[in-house]
Amino acid sequence: MNTMVFVNFPVANVEKSTEFYQKLGFKQNKEFSNDDASAMVWDDHFWIMLLNHEFYQKFLSGKTIADVQKTSGALIAFSLENAQAVKDFGENAKANGGNYHHVEMGIPEEQMYGLEVQDLDGNTLEPSWMAV
Incomplete structure (x- = not known):
């Protein structure tokens, strides 16, 4: 069995965030999408799951949603x-x-290149490439 990775992001507006991610090249799976999540x-x-704040909060057990415009909670890296x-992509x-x-990490672009990409809510993706 292959492992799948599901990243869950809190978003202010599921519809606008869905449109943003579609423009980045993601495709929406409508079978697992509704008004609360995309x-x-x-x-x-x-996969990236875009969850409205009310739905995302249900998974936090007493914690609050980080304001990722001001505080980093995670950097999600993936290869291109x-x-x-x-x-x-950037x-x-x-x-x-x-x-x-x-x-700038002092590694030549011919060997490795990456960006820190923020979505509409400030969640960070790290598209990267490495010569392997």
């Missing part, structure tokens, strides 16, 4: 096919209301 599929093994695909996010920045 299942966004990258591939057979990587090359450095240009990483750059395109530019696409920025063109649709998100943002990104590059962290």
Whole structure:
């Protein structure tokens, strides 16, 4: 059995966030989506679940939702096919209301390249490429 990864993000507006992720190349799985949550599929093994705050809160058992515009809770890294695909992903996010920045780590781009991409709510994805 292959492992699947489901990342759950709290979002202020499920519909707008769904549109944002579709523009990044994710596809919505309507079978696992409703007014409270949207299942966004990258591939057979990587999904992002966009949950409205009320629904997300049900999973926290007394904790509060972090304001990820001010505090980082997690950096979700995933691989893409090359450095240009990483750059395109970041530019696409920025063109649709998100943002990104590059962290210089002293590794040549021919060896590794990644970005820190923020969605509409400030959740962070790290598309990356490594020569392996």
